[in-house]
Amino acid sequence: MPIEIQEITSKKGLKDFVRFQWKLYKGVAPYVPPVMDFELSALSKEKNPAFEHSEGRFWLAYKDGEAVGRVAGIIHGAEAEKEKKIRFGWIDFIDDYDVSKALIDTVQEWGKSEDLEVIHGPLGFTDLDFEGTLISGFNQMATQATLYNYPYYQDHFENMGFEKAVDWTETRIKVPPGIGGDLNRAADLIGRRYGMQIKKFKSGKEILKYADQVFELLNESYSHLYGYYPLSEKQIKYFIDQYFGFVVKDMVALVNDKEDQVIGFAVTFPSLSKAFKKAKGSLYPFGFLHVLKAFYFNDTVDFFLVAAKKEYQNKGLHALLWSSLYEAFVKHKIKYVFSGQMLEDNKNVNNLLTKYESAKDEEIRRRCFTKTIV
Template sequence: MTAIDIVPVTGPALLDRFIRLPERLHKDDPHYIAPLHLERKEALTAKNPFFGHADVQFWLARKDGRDVGRISAQIDHHALELRPDGTGQFGLIAAEDDPAVIKALLDVAADWLRARDMTRMQGPLNLNINEEIGLLVDGFGTPPMLLMGHDKPYLGPRLEEQGLRKEKDVYAYLYDITKDLPAGARRLIDRPLPKGVTVRRMDFKRYDDEIKAVTSIFNDAWRDNWGFVPLTEVETDYLAKSLKPLLNPRLVRFVEQDGEAVGFIVCLPNLNEAIRDLNGKLLPLGWAKLLWRLKVAGLKTARVPLMGIRKAASQGMIGSLLPFLLIDAVRTDAAAMGFQHIELSWILENNMPMRRINESLGGVAYKTYRIYEKAL
């Protein structure tokens, strides 16, 4: 039996191999889209503020002189402050369909976590609950949207062979915004706005203040959610600067009650559509193609990665109306801009109020991502 070597990622050259490995694994998959190498190098190094409150390690698996798999292990100390339950995470897992390789990768991640007093392993999280989460287990026949994963169909069963079990599923919902809303939703949205309620676009002249409002609302809205870890101001600032080139005030909306922002929605053009054939590279001609597609040709797909309503504002008849107003405002402007489909993700499987809202607006759960767990 050929030996499998597990190599810690310790420098730029190994990190580059770590980032590029999925491209070879998915070379025959027409739906895989390689993320931009530049973006991945920033997300997987100390430039990402997650590293300021986490311990992180990456590994490559090698067999017969080739890179055949990869994995990360991480401990999010902010999560442990909220829930001191001894849970560490694994993530970024990708491998050839070889049970021995997958076992070796999971074993090294588990050993690393165990050595740091973790008693449970959870994942994949790439790298935390506020970034990419879950392994794709349904919906392989379409490309992933911006900041969403795309995995090989065999990987889920291979994880289960190694004793990992489902902890939670999350869904991605897809809207065809070229179609009108279902009649019931249209009647609800077409009613006059309640007194004191307004929906407005993001004010780029007050960019920093608007981002602070997003952070505050997000942390309040989701604080009781499964797996919640609050966004810090440093993380929000990093996210805001990273995504600013994609933000359009027509696609970022706030809902206010009596002049106070109580809810928001952020919709981003689907960058993956624009980089689909760049193989992760911006040089020599990738920049020109990317700018042309974003600024001239336009994109047809978009994704809502962030949305929230303050808990105090989410109660009662008016509170139940606010998510509809936000989604429809973005949907209407996105359609006018030439977009055809919007993904709203991710939605917890047991978040029935949000699932009902999505489905009543015509959304279809078209992808399922799974978070696994295992006692150490």
């Protein structure tokens, strides 16, 4: 039977688009379902300010009347203009080459109609969306901010002529006992030498006044990363509203200079992976109880964002961040730290975390694929 591709244009269709992955990965232990409300917000022209400078189209693939795949096509305005690229993301499919090829061909045809020359992905509208195809680490539970997929995805992409653009790796460590004193001494020495100080907060609300500076630094320090384009003021507000209302005050580390300007930060969250699995994609009526419990009873944290001003990166700033977070980890009895995705050449953070005992038995690696549109 031929593959039928249908473009999604309604809210009901978007819900079907999101639900497809739940069916595809039903019973797969490492898979963590996203929350429906968060996904619909990211895919909504009315809610996501990324649509002000980007275009997004969404398709479902059907075979014998049954949904067998999905894909998003994204034209990021600045990227399309400068690099002639189109993105694909939110891609999932059964192990049928005709299905995966039909999905990618659909995105490519859109790109060709817009005179674009390269297709790459999986990527989202921004670096804070889901990105990368899992190519190793299939036995590890995904974090709430990372994708899971079946091993056959890589073969499908390579059979279509895709090549590696970049890889992201994920480090998972056991929190080492008894290093607080050494970290504090190093942080104190480095802080006094270079005029850096760790900010302390009495409440999560106090962190909000630095949120704009955090995202300004993110734009500055991530500007050279693959596929990253600066977030607009509206996008910054969107992500502040979406995430910063949930932060645990001592699990956010800020390092400021003498003028109280943010020069480095690390934002971590208690792991919500198990909570999201129990919630099954919905916060209501009971899913939020699992999430709330995860904030207060958890032995694992996930890194969400980490950045530092370039001129301070080789002056030990990461030691101050780690010192601040280690204190919180001990206080909250955290046993495991998951780094989240980092480009494989991010030596500063990778070298810091790989000094400690690993909490995984297989490398976790995700890949962005690219090819010329023919």
